[in-house]
Amino acid sequence: MIEAYVHKKLHTANGEMLLDIQLRIEKGQFVTLYGSSGAGKTSTLRILAGLLSADKGKIVLNGNTWLDTDNKIDITPQKRRIGYVFQDYALFPNMTVRKNLEYALEKGQDKNIIKELVDIVELEDLQDRNPETLSGGQKQRVALARALVRTPEVLLLDEPLSALDQKMRSKLQDYILKLHKQYNLTTILVSHDVGEIVKMSDKIYCLEDGIISREGNPITIFTNDRLSGKFQFAGEVIAIVQEEVIYIVTVLVGNNVVKVIAQESEIENLAIGDKVIVASKAFNPVLVKVEE
Amino acid sequence: MAWGPIILTAKLALVTTIILLVISVPLAYWLAYSKSRIKPVVETLVSMPLVLPPTVLGFYLLIAFSPGNALGSWLQDWLGIRLIFSFSGLVLGSVIYSLPFMVNPIQSGLASLPTSLTEASYILGKSKIKTLFSVLLPNIKPSLLTGIVLAFAHTVGEFGVVLMIGGNIPEKTKVVSIAIYDEVEALNYDNANTYSLILFITTFLVLLSVYLINGGHLKRFWK
Numbered sequence: 001m002i003e004a005y006v007h008k009k010l011h012t013a014n015g016e017m018l019l020d021i022q023l024r025i026e027k028g029q030f031v032t033l034y035g036s037s038g039a040g041k042t043s044t045l046r047i048l049a050g051l052l053s054a055d056k057g058k059i060v061l062n063g064n065t066w067l068d069t070d071n072k073i074d075i076t077p078q079k080r081r082i083g084y085v086f087q088d089y090a091l092f093p094n095m096t097v098r099k100n101l102e103y104a105l106e107k108g109q110d111k112n113i114i115k116e117l118v119d120i121v122e123l124e125d126l127q128d129r130n131p132e133t134l135s136g137g138q139k140q141r142v143a144l145a146r147a148l149v150r151t152p153e154v155l156l157l158d159e160p161l162s163a164l165d166q167k168m169r170s171k172l173q174d175y176i177l178k179l180h181k182q183y184n185l186t187t188i189l190v191s192h193d194v195g196e197i198v199k200m201s202d203k204i205y206c207l208e209d210g211i212i213s214r215e216g217n218p219i220t221i222f223t224n225d226r227l228s229g230k231f232q233f234a235g236e237v238i239a240i241v242q243e244e245v246i247y248i249v250t251v252l253v254g255n256n257v258v259k260v261i262a263q264e265s266e267i268e269n270l271a272i273g274d275k276v277i278v279a280s281k282a283f284n285p286v287l288v289k290v291e292e
Numbered sequence: 293m294a295w296g297p298i299i300l301t302a303k304l305a306l307v308t309t310i311i312l313l314v315i316s317v318p319l320a321y322w323l324a325y326s327k328s329r330i331k332p333v334v335e336t337l338v339s340m341p342l343v344l345p346p347t348v349l350g351f352y353l354l355i356a357f358s359p360g361n362a363l364g365s366w367l368q369d370w371l372g373i374r375l376i377f378s379f380s381g382l383v384l385g386s387v388i389y390s391l392p393f394m395v396n397p398i399q400s401g402l403a404s405l406p407t408s409l410t411e412a413s414y415i416l417g418k419s420k421i422k423t424l425f426s427v428l429l430p431n432i433k434p435s436l437l438t439g440i441v442l443a444f445a446h447t448v449g450e451f452g453v454v455l456m457i458g459g460n461i462p463e464k465t466k467v468v469s470i471a472i473y474d475e476v477e478a479l480n481y482d483n484a485n486t487y488s489l490i491l492f493i494t495t496f497l498v499l500l501s502v503y504l505i506n507g508g509h510l511k512r513f514w515k
Contacts, residue, residue, distance in 0.1 A: 077414045084415045090408035094430035104416040
């Protein structure tokens, strides 16, 4: 479990901002820090990693104190043993994919972990390539694998998918979830993509101007508790068409286009481009086994 | 024409470049990443030789290390080192004089690398030293090469500092640039021409190789 309290004065483009955050994350949880840019998401992640110092704070992971400004404890990033994926991937240009992964090995560590990770994120054919020759999605997979070579308990992801197209995003989300489960990780993701958050996280912290404005289950947060559906998908409105007395709202959910019938009262606040949740509860779903 | 000055020049430039490389990497690293208040002062001192007449530097070194002064006599009495009119003095003068040519390229090379590379290495559990040698330096090879070549070439071409601190002692401090001056004074234009031509061609080839390599024209040989 991670318990963290951080307090820091940040100098941002919009002037000074006070970051004041309290987090409580259970082991194995997938948590998202959500908020507009400049809200302090990345700074929070960097303080957790030890890359940025806090003016005041305390971070405890499973009983190990990483940071305690009152007692002058501040463990270096080297000793925190975390996985971190940077926005720009930060692959070492002077090393091949394979060497990037091997660089992360600790002294005397079993090399099999590399083979295992290479298999999971499907990098077999790319091992001898230089990072500069890889596509964004491929770099991302290398960065993910490299972050996990030391078998950390905590994985921090700083908007790792923001530079990728929708198809690649969804594929990488699956890789991340797979790794999260396989290695029993506690994962903290920085993201402002509602669909991504609903798909992946157990818990969300909404950051606004350096403080947590809301926290809880993503669906609850994004729908303000109005919904208790059994099937829920996040998507984006791409069209609203009037048909006689009702409206047809076309919603893009991942790569699927879904049409939803809506009343006039429901579309009053909707505009094209809005993020919505498509949910359903009053029906009995049918399960059909997929033949492989 | 004697080969002495040419060998001496090559030796001086080589020794100077090696010493410069050893001291410039940590110095450039500090300058690239430090937020210390004295950083502007250090940067100024490092860059001074770019604009200062070499004779000024040579003059002060001569004064400081002359056995008539406290520092000079201390060095001579306690360490047995005499820095004026000696090869070691030339090396010291050249190191100071060529310092910016080595430090500046390395410093700007380091500063141009994304900080996430360093941070990624730290998060992977690697020390600052390991990060410097395995991640940072290998990714600024062109800057290192530029620094090495410029420092070497600049040392080959120096005159004022050498003359002030080293004088003109054959086999000890008489480098090519001074030999040329000497030959011209003695009206031996042929010898002066030979020396000059050797310097001209060497510097041309050395600098050309830098531009070829750093421009990517020889990339397949430098990886």
